[in-house]
Amino acid sequence: MAHVLYLAKASVRMPTTIENYIVFICLLFMCSSMAATDYYVATDGTNAAVGSISAPWATIQYGVDQLSAGDNLYIRAGTYMEKIEIGVSGTVSSRITIAAYQEEVVMIDGSADPSKIAILEIADQSYLTIQGLHFTNNKMLDAQGILISGSGDGIYLLDNKVSDIDFSTDPNETVTSTTNAQGIIVYGTNGTDAITDLKINNNEVYDCLLGFSESLAINGNVDGWEVIGNAVHDNSNIGIDIIGHEGEAPANDQARNGVIQNNTVYNCLSPYATSGGIYVDGGKDIIIENNITYNNGYGIEIGCENINKTTSGIIVRNNVIYNNQIAGLSLGGFAYPTTGKVIDCQITGNTFYQNNFEPNSFNGEMYLSYSEDCTISSNIFYLDATNTFAYADLSQPNLVMDYNNIYLDAGAANFEVSWNGTFYFGYSNYLSGTSLDANSTFGDPTFVNASFTNPDFHLQSGSAAIDKGDPNYTVNASEVDLDGHGRVVNSIIDCGADESGSSANCATDYVGVNQLTGALTADVTYETIGAIESDQVITNSAVVVYRALGGMDLLDGFSVAEGVIFSFLIKGCE
Numbered sequence: 001m002a003h004v005l006y007l008a009k010a011s012v013r014m015p016t017t018i019e020n021y022i023v024f025i026c027l028l029f030m031c032s033s034m035a036a037t038d039y040y041v042a043t044d045g046t047n048a049a050v051g052s053i054s055a056p057w058a059t060i061q062y063g064v065d066q067l068s069a070g071d072n073l074y075i076r077a078g079t080y081m082e083k084i085e086i087g088v089s090g091t092v093s094s095r096i097t098i099a100a101y102q103e104e105v106v107m108i109d110g111s112a113d114p115s116k117i118a119i120l121e122i123a124d125q126s127y128l129t130i131q132g133l134h135f136t137n138n139k140m141l142d143a144q145g146i147l148i149s150g151s152g153d154g155i156y157l158l159d160n161k162v163s164d165i166d167f168s169t170d171p172n173e174t175v176t177s178t179t180n181a182q183g184i185i186v187y188g189t190n191g192t193d194a195i196t197d198l199k200i201n202n203n204e205v206y207d208c209l210l211g212f213s214e215s216l217a218i219n220g221n222v223d224g225w226e227v228i229g230n231a232v233h234d235n236s237n238i239g240i241d242i243i244g245h246e247g248e249a250p251a252n253d254q255a256r257n258g259v260i261q262n263n264t265v266y267n268c269l270s271p272y273a274t275s276g277g278i279y280v281d282g283g284k285d286i287i288i289e290n291n292i293t294y295n296n297g298y299g300i301e302i303g304c305e306n307i308n309k310t311t312s313g314i315i316v317r318n319n320v321i322y323n324n325q326i327a328g329l330s331l332g333g334f335a336y337p338t339t340g341k342v343i344d345c346q347i348t349g350n351t352f353y354q355n356n357f358e359p360n361s362f363n364g365e366m367y368l369s370y371s372e373d374c375t376i377s378s379n380i381f382y383l384d385a386t387n388t389f390a391y392a393d394l395s396q397p398n399l400v401m402d403y404n405n406i407y408l409d410a411g412a413a414n415f416e417v418s419w420n421g422t423f424y425f426g427y428s429n430y431l432s433g434t435s436l437d438a439n440s441t442f443g444d445p446t447f448v449n450a451s452f453t454n455p456d457f458h459l460q461s462g463s464a465a466i467d468k469g470d471p472n473y474t475v476n477a478s479e480v481d482l483d484g485h486g487r488v489v490n491s492i493i494d495c496g497a498d499e500s501g502s503s504a505n506c507a508t509d510y511v512g513v514n515q516l517t518g519a520l521t522a523d524v525t526y527e528t529i530g531a532i533e534s535d536q537v538i539t540n541s542a543v544v545v546y547r548a549l550g551g552m553d554l555l556d557g558f559s560v561a562e563g564v565i566f567s568f569l570i571k572g573c574e
Contacts, residue, residue: 036071038053038071039051039071039072040052040063040073040075040076041074041075041080042057043079043080044056044058045058056076059080059082060073061082064084064087067098068088069089069094069127070091070096071096072097072099073096073099074101075098075099075106075133076104076106077105077106079107079109080107080108080109081112083113084108084121085116085121086125089127089128092154096127096129098129098130098133099132100132100133105134106133106134107134108133109136110135110136110138110143111137117138117140117144118138118143119136119145119165120146121149122147122155123150124190126153129156130160131158131159134161135161136163138164139169141179141181145208146162146183148185148187148198149187150187151188151189151195151221152195153197154198155195155198158199159202163204163205163206163208164207165182165183165209165210166209167181175211175212176212180210180211182214182215182217183214185213185216185219186200186220186225187248188218188219188220188248188252189248191221191250191251192252194222195225197224198218198225198226200226200227201227201228201230202230203230203231204230204231204233205235208235209235210235210236211237212272214241214279215237215238216230216232216241217241219244220244220253220255221251222256223252223256225255225257226258226259226261227240227261228259228262228263232264232266232268233267233268234268236268236269237270237275238275239278240260242260242279242286243282243283244284244311245304245340254282255283255286256284256286257285258283258285258286260278260287260288261287261288261289261291262290264292265293265296267295269295274297274330276296276297276298276299276300276330279300280302280314281303281311282304282306284313285312285314286313286314287317288300288314288315288319289316290482291320292320293319293321293324294320294321294322295323295324296324298326298327298328298329298367300328300329302314302316302330302331302332302345303332303333303342303369304341306339307339310340310341310342311340312342312343312345314346315345315346316345316346316350317350318348318349318350318479318480318482318497320482321352321353322351322354322355323452325357325358326356326361326367327355327363327364327366327367328353328365329347330367330368331369332368332369332394333369333394334369336370341370341372342374345374347377348375348376348470348473349481349495349497350379350496350497351379351380351497352366352379353380353450354452356386356388357384362391362416363388363391364388364390364391364417365381365389366381366389367392368391369392369394370395371397372396372398374398376399376400377403377404377469378403378469378470378473378494378495379496381405381406381407382408385409386416387415389415390419392417393420393421401436402436403439403440403469403471404440404441405442405445405465405495406437407464412427412428412442415427415430419433427442440468441465441468442464444463446462447459448460457482457497459498463494463500466501467489467494468495469493469495471491481498482498483502486499
């Protein structure tokens with residue numbers, strides 16, 4: 001797809017506002033009414049220098065300590081043997097950025113400083129961007145790669161790597177409940193002032209020995225966040241974990257109102273615990289969508305470990321979940337009532353393929369414990385050679401399970417399921433014995449390549465999954481299939497994560513203003529090509545705001561020197 005860039009010469013001078021809807025690019029001019037300073041750190045620098053690109057500082061910590069709102073600290077290539085604490089905030093209009101210079105390879109090695117547990121620590125700060133850095137080699141009890149804690153707004157972790165964060169220098173040390181390490185960890189510890197507008201996007205977390213902790217976790221009073229486009233792999237316990245009710249905050253102790261989207265989580269296996277690729281334990285009002293999770297303990301787990309507590313409002317949609325150890329999905333309070341419970345969750349439009357590779361586990365594609373008022377619909381369940389669909393125990397009051405596509409190579413007569421104390425052999429016996437899946441389809445979804453090697457879970461023509469989803473399902477405006485395409489063709493959703501016959505919602509990746517010959521002014525609405533999605537993510541500072549379908553306004557606070565080229569891109573759809 002072509003990127004469309006429209007250019008215009010501009011001579012405007014107006015005050016500053018930010019809207020979180022438009023992505024823009026400014027060329028050859030200052031993009032803020034506040035002056036910002038660029039500083040530099042290099043391995044051959046000195047802290048006695050001025051911090052310019054030709055006279056850089058030597059240590060990242062020294063550079064961080066010199067920053068004010070609006071400043072940028074660029075780090076040149078090399079390995080820095082230090083741990084860093086950030087004690088300064090930007091503002092909503094003047095963020096602070098700490099980043100690798102022009103995508104140079106920057107390694108921050110934590111091995112030289114055993115006095116701090118985190119390589120990077122951010123406590124009670126706001127409006128910071130950390131981008132393009134590699135945090136590595138921190139091996140000690142309770143080691144952390146990146147720690148964010150307290151309260152604050154607008155912390156963005158973008159395009160970083162975190163690796164070799166280990167609870168011990170001895171890879172063979174015995175694991176107990178007190179041996180822990182964490183790759184990226186966020187603790188919202190203020191009961192009244194949440195961490196908000198948190199973005200953990202396009203990072204990679206790998207090769208960590210975690211003990212009983214997690215690769216990437218959000219815990220406590222964190223309200224409004226996103227975990228998007230990350231690769232989390234080859235770690236010794238849970239991949240992505242969203243947590244509540246652990247006592248991290250004295251009130252509002254649940255991570256909530258977040259999205260886990262377009263992540264790839266794999267090889268997060270533990271020999272001493274069942275490790276979910278994506279796990280929600282005590283969180284609420286979370287969307288988990290368009291992720292790929294394989295070769296983990298559970299593909300996705302929705303649970304609640306703490307007694308008399310709930311996990312609620314979790315939507316798991318349009319994910320690809322295959323070849324996980326214990327089951328593709330775990331849903332419920334595993335030992336209720338001595339644990340909490342899961343309520344009001346939706347599992348819809350996912351592709352489950354041959355999970356449950358652990359010998360003699362017989363959980364199948366789903367392990368269901370205690371939940372209330374949950375829905376499992378419009379999914380594909382392609383069973384493995386054990387022919388086991390699911391293992392359900394305790395109970396699931398008001399469970400709705402219907403309009404799924406179910407298949408096993410051995411045929412319907414060999415279908416097996418253990419359902420709340422009753423074993424059913426044969427698909428027809430399961431239907432009559434449970435009254436579930438009355439409108440579901442038994443048949444081959446005919447994937448393009450049904451295998452663990454280079455799998456392709458697109459549906460071929462004639463698939464039993466096409467147009468077999470819930471006919472009453474209401475598609476969210478932002479919901480897409482595994483290709484980012486529309487979620488409904490022929491008015492009925494397909495089962496599974498692929499919508500056969502759908503095409504891209506966007507004819508081009510970007511739309512922008514029409515070519516202009518005169519100056520841009522604040523009181524004119526400029527037409528655009530196509531519609532603009534109102535949920536797009538901002539980067540840097542905004543200069544335009546979506547106003548109405550097909551239009552935008554310049555905002556106050558943007559100044560451009562006369563005669564220079566001004567351009568911006570709007571991510572959206574035609």
